[in-house]
Amino acid sequence: KNEVEQSPQNLTAQEGEFITINCSYSVGISALHWLQQHPGGGIVSLFMLSSGKKKHGRLIATINIQEKHSSLHITASHPRDSAVYICAVWVHYGGSQGNLIFGKGTKLSVKP
Amino acid sequence: DTGVSQDPRHKITKRGQNVTFRCDPISEHNRLYWYRQTLGQGPEFLTYFQNEAQLEKSRLLSDRFSAERPKGSFSTLEIQRTEQGDSAMYLCASRAVVTEAFFGQGTRLTVV
Numbered sequence: 032k033n034e035v036e037q038s039p040q041n042l043t044a045q046e047g048e049f050i051t052i053n054c055s056y057s058v059g060i061s062a063l064h065w066l067q068q069h070p071g072g073g074i075v076s077l078f079m080l081s082s083g084k085k086k087h088g089r090l091i092a093t094i095n096i097q098e099k100h101s102s103l104h105i106t107a108s109h110p111r112d113s114a115v116y117i118c119a120v121w122v123h124y125g126g127s128q129g130n131l132i133f134g135k136g137t138k139l140s141v142k143p
Numbered sequence: 144d145t146g147v148s149q150d151p152r153h154k155i156t157k158r159g160q161n162v163t164f165r166c167d168p169i170s171e172h173n174r175l176y177w178y179r180q181t182l183g184q185g186p187e188f189l190t191y192f193q194n195e196a197q198l199e200k201s202r203l204l205s206d207r208f209s210a211e212r213p214k215g216s217f218s219t220l221e222i223q224r225t226e227q228g229d230s231a232m233y234l235c236a237s238r239a240v241v242t243e244a245f246f247g248q249g250t251r252l253t254v255v
Contacts, residue, residue, distance in 0.1 A: 035185075064243060074186075074234065079243035117185055130176060130199060131236070131244060133185030 034058050037118050037134035044141050050105040052137045054118030057099065064131065065092050065103045066117040074117070077103070108141045115139070149235050149247035156225055156254055163221045164250045168237030175218050176244070177210055178234040179203065186234055192218060225254045 035056045044050055054063070062081040068074045078085050078092040080101075085092050089108075094101040105112055118134040148167045156162050168175050173194050178186035189208070191199045194215035204210075207225075212218040222229055232251050236244040 062243075066246075073248035074236075074246035076243050076245060119185075130188045130191055131178075131186075132188070133178075135183075135185045 033134070034122070034132050035118055035120055035134040037116075037137050039137060040135065041138045042140070044108050044139070046109060046141055046143050048108050048141075050108050050112075050139065050141075052103045052116050052118075052139070054101045054103070054134055055099060056101075056118075056120050056132075058120065058122050058132070060099075060120040060122055062121045063094055063101050064117075064119040064121075065090075065101070066119055066133075068115045068117060068136070070114075077116075105139075110141045110143050113140050147235055147237050147245050147247035149233075149250050151250055152248060153251050154253070156252070158227060158254055159224055161221065161223045162225055162252065163219055164233055164252075165217060165219050166235030166237075166247055167217045168235070169245055170216070172237035172239050172242075172245070173215065174238050174240070175212060176236045176238075177218070177220050178236065180232040180234060180249070181230075186232075189220075189233075222252075225252075227254045230254045 038053045064079050065077045066074050080094050089106045091104040115136040115138050117136040119131045150165045175192045177189040180186040188201050190210045192212040195212050207223045210220045232249045234249045235247045238244045
């Protein structure tokens with residue numbers, strides 16, 4: 032079982048729909064990233080959060096530390112939101128300084 | 144542009160050749176990470192530097208791989224005697240102590 036699980040793996044939506052992507056993790060973390068990756072490579076950090084909720088434009092991220100669960104919501108989705116969304120958590124193993132453990136990503140396609 | 148930059152963006156090499164990639168982090172970030180991402184998968188941790196010290200190495204980093212960060216600024220990742228299985232996107236990220244991670248555009252390696 033992966034330490035970071037995302038669902039769904041693939042998601043197709045119509046423009047304007049409300050979208051939710053879920054992330055569950057099984058390890059202790061210090062913070063969680065939601066990342067966006069467009070075809071051809073680069074990764075952009077959308078949010079880093081360790082508690083509560085953050086909002087940026089049409090994007091909202093929430094985290095429940097007790098339940099080890101986070102969600103990324105996109106309101107009024109648009110075709111330009113089509114990308115892979117990746118959940119990643121900062122973990123510390125023993126004396127480790129910590130590194131990011133990634134989920135496999137959710138491929139979102141928003142149709143006009 | 145003061146983001147994380149990686150060079151080259153693309154590299155095609157013949158099996159058995161050596162390749163070297165460079166990452167220039169955000170200047171005030173003392174932590175630098177290397178990840179490898181294969182098609183359809185989330186990135187996997189390779190190694191991590193704090194300033195010039197290499198603090199962690201994944202078991203994915205075989206003895207053909209070496210990374211350096213000689214002056215605590217830019218970093219290089221070298222792969223010796225490349226194999227077809229090394230074909231992947233190599234991502235670099237940097238962060239300060241408690242900030243979010245910022246990612247480069249990645250170097251896509253194709254071994255033919």
